[in-house]
Amino acid sequence: MSAEDFLYDNHVKYLRNHLNCLPHHYSGQDQNRMTLLYFVVCGLDILGALNEVIPQNEQKDIIEWIYAQQVCATGTENLQNCGFRGGSFAGTCFQNNQNHIDKNDFGHLAMTYTALAVLRILGDDYSRVDKKGIIGALKHLQQDDGCFIATAGGSERDIRFLFCACATSCFLNDFSGINIDKAYQYIISSRGYDQAFSHGPYLESHGGSTYCAVSALALMDRLQDLPNKEELTEWLLKRQLSGFQGRPNKSVDTCYSFWVGASICNLHAVEYIDAEATIHFTLACQCKKGTAGGICKETNTYPDILHTFMALSGLSLVGFNKSQIAPIVPSLGITQRAAQGLVIPK
């Protein structure tokens, strides 16, 4: 398989169409629309098609929609609620949505991370972001053990939100909302007997949690302190069967080309990935029904925007088809172009 087998035009069209309308089976992600937006916009940026298929006025509309999801501080009363919502599902008004305090209305760390990512991709200068509010919220959301919960309303706590807190701090160029030593300790406590990382102490090592751990360490500039990096790198490399699996004895899945691939890149070992094998697997997972586009989780299934985005990111990491796929920053999940100007530890 080669660059000619890459269905560039179809994927651009697929992502563009999803910006206009998501089929009803995405209803189960009604509260995560910000993240879905991120997959679409960042995917188009990786394909270098952003300005070509989203005209300037429409990019402005996207920015307005994102700001309409912001929960801002009103004094200190709701500081822990600050951040971005995933959408307007809970009944907030599009206009004047920042003037009322509602105990059911809180930002969510994953949505804050992806909102800031999309704003940055679209060239917004963050002048309307309530930076103080978000940094203040991070202090509330970090728990005694160093981990983060996602929302002030209470949620599961795990390493995903610790990563979101680090990415958010990186975007805002302000880590004062995170107790870095405690966060480091939590990450170390989430390391398994196989030297990879899980959601928390003694849980099963997983490609997704390992991505969150390694990227968080990279963003906090603490990766150099991590012991046994060779064993961790080896565990990650052993996840490659053709594409990558997320755990031992599980099937390959295109999303792990990103989660595992990006972790390997962060550990400076990308040259040991069998690029040809992962490219071959990913291209075989492209949807070939007509010109529909999109990339599936595995062969012979249906595409979705998460796997399309992750698969494109995975192709980018191994340098496939550089004329059509832009390089990304592994620890942040945005293109190098969009990350220009950010302080990202090497």
Place this chain on the structure above:
Amino acid sequence: MSNIYVPFKDRSEWNDVTPIEQDDGPNPVVPIAYTDKFRDTMNYFRAVLKNNEISERALALTDEVINLNAANYTAWYYRRDLKEEMEYTDAMTEENQKNYQVWYHRQAILEKSRDVGSELELVARIISEDSKNYHAWVHRQWVVKEFNLWSGELQYLDGLIKDDVRNNSAWNHRFFVISHLDPSLSDKTRLEEIKYAFTSINLAPNNESPWNYAKGVASAKGGSDAAYQALKEGAEALLKRAPVNPFGHYVLLDCCTRSGTNQDLERGIVLCDNLVKFDGIRKKYWEFRKQKLSKDLAH
């Protein structure tokens, strides 16, 4: 819960409520093509939220919302305010086994009620349907630890591992339990566990999980020479029977690298050469490891 859907405007008990449409602004992005039922239910849910209504009908409404979208964390949050319940959550857990909110909700309720009931049986039932369900294992660990229910775990795991030796989640859970039973990991425990792992390896050598487990038990908490010795012997014996087994090579290579004697380093180089041949997808990596060993040998 009735299967026939009646629009809210045709339900007399709701006629005092004005539904609130989602206000997505003039130019919505990634809009979802909701079904009419989804839209209608959410419109009334938004109204209830706005009014902060605490009532039986509000509780019933969150049920409908969660049935349409079990990931709606606002509905779950609201529900915790309304009522603490377990039976409802049981049913929803069985229907939404891969959903973060429902598992978190269970935990929040158990923390409050402190009534663990037959929680481990429910989790076991879900694990029996998907033995690698991450959420279920996370929850099981939490319940075992929170309610001090360690006694039956090893026996339960033994059954699961016998059913499927490739169940990595079960091997991981075993490590969790062993680390509780013997926090310092004595040599006795390490040797017993390595023996247990090799019983499984000898039945199915091409299975990464027990190899990782055995190595993990040997290396955890600073490692133990006696355990590494047992690991090495087990790997050597297996490779005599199955000379092209990559996992045996991985483990033996680690043992050789750790020991660092010239003899072992030379052995390591041969192992890398073998891996270059039959673990081709990681060819470049094994070449790199070989180079490193050669350098160490020269010093």
